[in-house]
Amino acid sequence: MPVRGSEERRTASPLLLAAEVTAQLSGVPAPAGATSAELAAVLALLTEPPGVRRSRIDAVVVGHSRDAASVAAARAFAGAWRAAGRQVWASVDWPEEAASWLRFADRLTAPEPDAWVIAAAPPGWAQMSRRLRHSTGWDPARTVGFAALGDSRLATLAGPGTLDGMRGATADGGTWSIDRGWVRTLPGPPA
Numbered sequence: 001m002p003v004r005g006s007e008e009r010r011t012a013s014p015l016l017l018a019a020e021v022t023a024q025l026s027g028v029p030a031p032a033g034a035t036s037a038e039l040a041a042v043l044a045l046l047t048e049p050p051g052v053r054r055s056r057i058d059a060v061v062v063g064h065s066r067d068a069a070s071v072a073a074a075r076a077f078a079g080a081w082r083a084a085g086r087q088v089w090a091s092v093d094w095p096e097e098a099a100s101w102l103r104f105a106d107r108l109t110a111p112e113p114d115a116w117v118i119a120a121a122p123p124g125w126a127q128m129s130r131r132l133r134h135s136t137g138w139d140p141a142r143t144v145g146f147a148a149l150g151d152s153r154l155a156t157l158a159g160p161g162t163l164d165g166m167r168g169a170t171a172d173g174g175t176w177s178i179d180r181g182w183v184r185t186l187p188g189p190p191a
Helices: 006-011 018-024 036-047 068-083 102-109 122-135 152-158
Strands: 059-065 087-094 115-119 143-145 167-169 175-179 182-186
Touching (some): 036 068, 036 115, 036 143, 036 167, 068 087, 068 115, 087 102, 152 182
Parallel strands (some): 059 115
Antiparallel strands (some): 167 175, 175 182
8 A cells, every 4th residue: 555645644534435445344243242352362363472572461442333232342352351451441432323523533543552452343343444544644453353344245345455454352252363454363262
């Protein structure tokens, strides 16, 4: 993706048409309540021992859409993260449809956390992630999501490179990651 001047990055709109979102995400399930295995996997993705390319993650910003399942998942995560002695710098929500996503994107990225945790419905996250990638310093490789976001149709709709590097958890405690628009899923621990 070419680097643009900051003014150009902030004014050009990556907004998707509502009909395009509906058509592309037809059949993608809405968020379900986060399972305990899913929450544990999200926490593990953030707390696994630092590798060569990762440092310890302490401060996060939590983003979520306004549906009940996403709100509950975000709250459960924030409670567990704080209980582990870590910091939640902000919690940012957004509607499924907005005239402009820039205000929400700026609120999500302004604190510059170690990582972002996202619990959202796919339509809103498609719009939000496009705005984040287009207009802010957000890095999908520093972002962990819940199960509803681990779908290749969402990665395709968001656009080339928008979600590459993002990881997340499946409802059964497995994990997913996005690479070149494809979602790769690994199974959870044996029951």
